[in-house]
Amino acid sequence: MSITLRVILLIGSVISFILCVRRIKQAKLKVENSIIWMVGSFVLILMSIFSNAVGWLSNKLGFMAPVNFVFFMIMVFLLIQVFVDNIRLSELNEKIKNLNHYIALKENRDENKKEEK
């Protein structure tokens, strides 16, 4: 890996790490949701420090260049994240829908009761 890429990776992951911690402090991000980002940025930091190991591994796995390996890892990580988020979104959607139904049905029941009285 070139020294430029290593520096960029290092800076980027350090910034994301700091942002993550700050968000948790401000209570805008739940701890369990942030762990995956902390781990992710930590791995990136490791990768930029021990670039020789990365080069060795990517060579063994048959990548043309170590940088491809790094990008590949990031991509897989992000894809999984998007997929997990999608599932979470669907679950939330379902929950809101049920709540929506519950409120509407309850309102209808209450109104009918009022009329009976």
Add this chain to the structure above:
Amino acid sequence: MVKIKVLIIVPAYNEALNIEKTIKDIKKNTNYDYVVINDCSKDNTKEVCRKNGFNMVSLPINFGLTSAIQVGMKYAKENGYDIAIQFDGDGQHNAKYLKSLVKEIEKNNIDVAIGSRFVEKKKPFSARMIGNRLISLAIKLTTWKKITDPTSGMRAYDKKAIELFNSNASLTPEPDTIVYMLKKGLKVKEVQVEMSEREFGESYLNAFKSIKYMMNVMLSILFIRSITRKKI
């Protein structure tokens, strides 16, 4: 014989101009119960219903037609209805055919009765009907049953089907649900009805949405509903 309880579910989204006529049509032609599902309309649908004293379930968040039908099915189950009929609030459906749908379920032991425009009449070769034909073909391929008007929004469900709607949150008021019900071993039959063009307001579908709709329905029929197992 115990009198069967029939509920007509009328989903309405921005139908202030049509809803009054629709409900009057229902009241004139039948003596069934009805419930208007107001899907958080932006116009004064809610006020119109209030003013007229219509039985209404008013959703606080807009969630689309599927959710509206689902809440109608929940209502039907909670209040112990034997038959629930899905009936559009935009004035396209004609209430005089409701009785024939109910009769079909009552007399012939059918589980789902669909109001179809093309049981006796031929399907025209228009652009809109291409989609209709494709869906028909997909249903034929997956279930070997002929459904002439799968996109029809006028359907009557019996207790078994209402139960399915309540137990499976992914069921929609769309054609793929017919496939699901057929795969579950329910009997589906079509009844000839007439439908009119809408008078006021806008339909749910436009060109882009139609394509998206077709993709959704076809994928769902071919890959998801087709592998439904019969055992519940």
